[in-house]
Amino acid sequence: MAKVHPNVMPSPGEAAAAAAGPATEEATTLTVWRKSLLFNCKGFTVFDAKGNLAYRVDSYDAEPAGAEVVLMDPVGRPAFTVRRKRLSLAGEQWLVYAGEEARRPVHAVKRGGGKSVARVAPCAGGAGASYEVEGSYARRRCVVYDGQRRAVAEVQPKEAVGTDVFRLVVQPGVDVSLAMAVVVVLDQMFGRPSFLGSWSS
Structure with missing residues (x-):
């Protein structure tokens, strides 16, 4: 199997x-x-x-329903928090919060339709961009497009290591942490099985 482990843990500055x-x-x-x-x-x-280690997400099996999923940097600082929210008539959406902020989400992610498998939109009052995700997360082949149909990030399979190891390629000028948070959401939507099991708020 290809090397999938980190080098020596970087210093906080690195x-x-x-x-x-x-x-x-x-x-x-x-x-x-x-x-x-x-x-x-x-x-x-x-x-x-x-x-080198860039991000991590750790979840204990015993976490109760409603637990938040935190995307952390190598030293454990939260980059984004993801929380799934069930909507009575409109299905469900995933809310993305900056750091550990739990009051005002910065983005909402919903399942798409047609070619789009997911839509990422800024929340009310937010200044972020909107994105469309097309392709197949299950096959680790999907592309994230911005509002001008530019490919800004892509999930790609990694040769000969199965679907548990894959690449995320993020274009210049795009928040890499947000792109990784979207991957966490895609795994909740389409992972088989979802790595966190059932969690909701």
Whole structure:
């Protein structure tokens, strides 16, 4: 099996650089492993192009329904929190909060229709962009488009390692942390089985 483990844990300064922010000069390629490095946890472990830990999601099996899913940087600082919300008539949506903020979501993600498998929209009062996700997350082949139909991120299969390890390629100028948060939501929508089981709010 291909190498899917991190190099030596970076210092806090290096960790901040590894968890790329909104702007980079070239595409950012991450290797996403659908597994937690913590014993008895489920989640994601994400590495940058140099093999350093970039993000992680850890969830204990015993977490109650309604638990939040936190996307963290290498040293455990929250980048985004994802929470699923059931809607009485409109199905369900996933709310994405900045850091651990639980009062005002910055984005809402819903299942799409037609070619679109998911739609990402800024929440009321938010200044973020809208995105459409097309393709197949189950096959690890999907593309995220912005409002001008530019491909801004892509989930790609990684050769010969199955669907639990794949690539996330994020174009310059796009928030890499948000792109990874969208992957967490896609896994909730289409993962078989979803790595966190059933959780809702």
